[in-house]
Amino acid sequence: MRGQEKSSQHFVSFALTKKMTHWQNYLKPKTLDEAMDAFANAPRPIIPIAGGTDLLLDLEQGRHSPVQTLLDVTSIRELTLLEQRGDELFIGAAIPVNRVALDPLPVRHAEALTEACDLIAGPQVRNVATLGGNVAHALPAADGTIALLALDAQAEIIALSGATSDNEERRRSGVARKIPFKDLFLGPGKSSLKHGEELIVGFYLPLSTSHQASCFKRIMRPQGVALPILNCAVWLERENNTIKDIRIAVGPSGGTPFRATQAEDTLRGKSLSIKLIESATEALLAQTQFRTSARRASADYRQHIVSGLFEDTLESAWERAG
Numbered sequence: 001m002r003g004q005e006k007s008s009q010h011f012v013s014f015a016l017t018k019k020m021t022h023w024q025n026y027l028k029p030k031t032l033d034e035a036m037d038a039f040a041n042a043p044r045p046i047i048p049i050a051g052g053t054d055l056l057l058d059l060e061q062g063r064h065s066p067v068q069t070l071l072d073v074t075s076i077r078e079l080t081l082l083e084q085r086g087d088e089l090f091i092g093a094a095i096p097v098n099r100v101a102l103d104p105l106p107v108r109h110a111e112a113l114t115e116a117c118d119l120i121a122g123p124q125v126r127n128v129a130t131l132g133g134n135v136a137h138a139l140p141a142a143d144g145t146i147a148l149l150a151l152d153a154q155a156e157i158i159a160l161s162g163a164t165s166d167n168e169e170r171r172r173s174g175v176a177r178k179i180p181f182k183d184l185f186l187g188p189g190k191s192s193l194k195h196g197e198e199l200i201v202g203f204y205l206p207l208s209t210s211h212q213a214s215c216f217k218r219i220m221r222p223q224g225v226a227l228p229i230l231n232c233a234v235w236l237e238r239e240n241n242t243i244k245d246i247r248i249a250v251g252p253s254g255g256t257p258f259r260a261t262q263a264e265d266t267l268r269g270k271s272l273s274i275k276l277i278e279s280a281t282e283a284l285l286a287q288t289q290f291r292t293s294a295r296r297a298s299a300d301y302r303q304h305i306v307s308g309l310f311e312d313t314l315e316s317a318w319e320r321a322g
């Protein structure tokens with residue numbers, strides 16, 4: 001074995017013989033303090049890994065440069081909690097998407113998210129792929145990401161606080177903060193997280209009250225490798241026959257996860273009708289910036305099919321909120 005073999009009271013490290021060209025150390029902290037300790041002291045570059053369903057392929061296929069240290073976040077307790085906190089739902093970043101799809105809390109308060117998580121890949125992948133990894137990979141059509149955007153999520157981030165020459169000090173200085181979900185994204189595959197310094201702890205979602213509901217749908221080729229051709233999530237609040245408030249997310253449009261704010265403005269405060277849906281679809285088409293993806297669909301095709309997907313998703317959310 002060429003890799004370093006280390007152990008400390010804070011983390012376990014072991015070298016893996018098969019993947020020596022991609023990483024040298026594999027750390028599995030159990031607490032956020034231990035994770036911050038690793039960020040402060042482990043050999044760099046250091047990168048978090050959860051289910052590995054995106055990252056391992058990227059490393060093996062050369063889309064990610066080799067790293068010295070992989071930091072496995074799946075045993076950190078705070079990242080594996082799923083619970084109600086006051087009037088919010090907290091979903092830990094390292095929770096596999098199959099658990100999100102089945103847990104009664106998101107089923108009740110975040111239908112769009114459970115539907116998205118239930119459609120990701122197949123059962124084997126869903127058992128290990130995490131919601132945090134889906135988001136941190138920063139793709140504008142990731143299913144969990146599009147649902148969280150429509151659900152007005154906030155992300156909790158923990159960061160190694162300001163650099164200091166005293167490692168003991170750095171080890172204890174993780175600072176947590178909540179940020180609006182959309183602030184996580186800079187471009188396709190590019191999150192705003194600081195490399196080797198920040199982790200997503202989890203996501204906060206407002207709890208649903210009566211007459212609020214959401215829905216997620218997507219269009220995907222049966223033989224599709226990973227991401228859908230198009231996906232859409234709608235959250236809305238209904239007051240009798242009127243849309244009191246609404247949020248619409250569509251992926252992929254542009255380089256970051258996209259909110260169809262013009263369609264939202266068209267629908268807000270109005271009664272749902274065929275004519276209104278047509279106007280909202282026009283507003284959505286005017287704002288979307290579909291791109292051509294080599295393996296999935298052309299921009300023209302996406303432009304052509306988005307109306308039906310949007311209408312279906314909107315009507316389902318409307319009926320659920322009734």
Ligand SMILES: Cc1cc2nc3c(=O)[nH]c(=O)nc-3n(C[C@H](O)[C@H](O)[C@H](O)COP(=O)(O)OP(=O)(O)OC[C@H]3O[C@@H](n4cnc5c(N)ncnc54)[C@H](O)[C@@H]3O)c2cc1C
Pocket residue numbers: 047048049050051052053054055056073079093094097119120121122125128129130131132133134135136137141142143144193198199200201225226227228
């Ligand atoms: C066969 C197959 C089918 C798929 N189908 C779909 C699909 O239908 N829809 C879809 O949306 N995706 C799909 N995916 C993509 C993938 O499964 C998801 O994006 C998955 O949720 C990523 O989570 P992970 O835990 O595996 O992340 P990893 O691969 O472990 O990590 C991904 C990225 O996130 C970072 N990261 C992970 N956790 C954290 C954290 N807590 N804080 C900060 N950074 C973190 C890593 O450093 C890395 O950059 C598919 C993948 C495969 C292999």
